[in-house]
Amino acid sequence: MTLLMFQQTATYAAIFTDTVVTDKKRDSNRPVLYATKVWTYPHMNLAIAVTGLADLGDGFDDRIRRRWGIRDIEDLNSIAQGDLKEQFERIVEWSAEVFPGEDVGTATVYAFGFPHGSNEMVRYTYRSMKDFEPERCVEPEPRFTTKPPLKSHEFDVPLSREEAIALATQIRKEQGDGTEEGTVAIGGELYLTVLEPYRITSELLYRFPDYEEMWQAMLEGSAAHSR
Template identity: 40%
Template sequence: MIIVTDTLATTPDRRPLLFQPKAWHLPHLNMAMATTGTANLGSLWSERIRSSALARDVGMLDAVAPGVLREIWGQLREEFGDPGSATIYHFGFESGRDGIVRYTYRSVTGFVSERVTEPGFGVRPPPETFELEVPYTLDEFIDLAKKVRAENDERRVAVPVGIGGELHLMLLEDGRCSTSRIYRFEDFEVHFREMMHLARQSPHFRTE
């Protein structure tokens, strides 16, 4: 299983906010997770899994995931107002079963569990102005990410999102996982300076 994510988190008006992971390896569950949309949901859910989820694999985690995700989503709504939308993806291996399993939880459906065992390929956000071709090499993964990013930056999609920072490739196999940085976008430093400028406007900003 290959998971490729960027690292740019933005404000609701798409200003660069910070760099952060959008995929996490959870070795004690022989799985990985990824998130799209509202970043706080993925961060809070990954922390909840690591700190208090009693499970042995991705299938057992599915028994509690929808309820806890709804709980976290409600907390975000209460604290920040409308949190927008988000999707959580779980990829992993279930005890006693061969092959990888994918679970999807979408805020728009109340985080109802969607289980898929068939292999497949997907891109989020999906391209809207060009035909998707499955990449097979690192260069093809990078080129696809650049095309999706350009499509969003040029607002050629219905709901543009921010893409940038770096591209990280996670390779998940049964019993092991590795993550590599495969690309850094050319405006990485520009975005970081914008993040620092935005952070300095906060009363909680510190330089030490």
């Protein structure tokens, strides 16, 4: 489960993510760990973000780093659908063996980057619900996207870090603890990753108020499961 917000323009992408990972399907949305949800590849001038299944992001990251013949986002796209389908099927098979009758849910992968020799930002989206079919997007005008969306009212595009934090906080409040159908758990910290031509930066923007409380719950849960 993930909060993902991003602004894509013709020349850069600003990606906001939280860090909490929960065990929603198996233990009443118990927080299990804090994790980075954006993977960056400076030598390939690209970054990926994943919502839905943390294991899919980790597996795809491992494939990208071990693959030869990938130098930019277009090379990545040439192998992405096949790799993602294979990994997703393995996760489904493993879950069926360990947790019979349980639905693993859905996942979406976002890849941001610049084709070799170009300074034009390109985004590919791969959705498990669409068999990870590539969706290519170039934004001539800046566009801001949130997942999950803010439902209560229209929002102004954040023009500062403080406004981005305020928007993330509003979305988190709407989602609650993530136990209700159609909601996600949001928490931990809020990070901003900015991808520009041959420049990637990442910074901590905000720590949610219950960060320490969640951390203690993770430690207690880990101790209980290790007994």
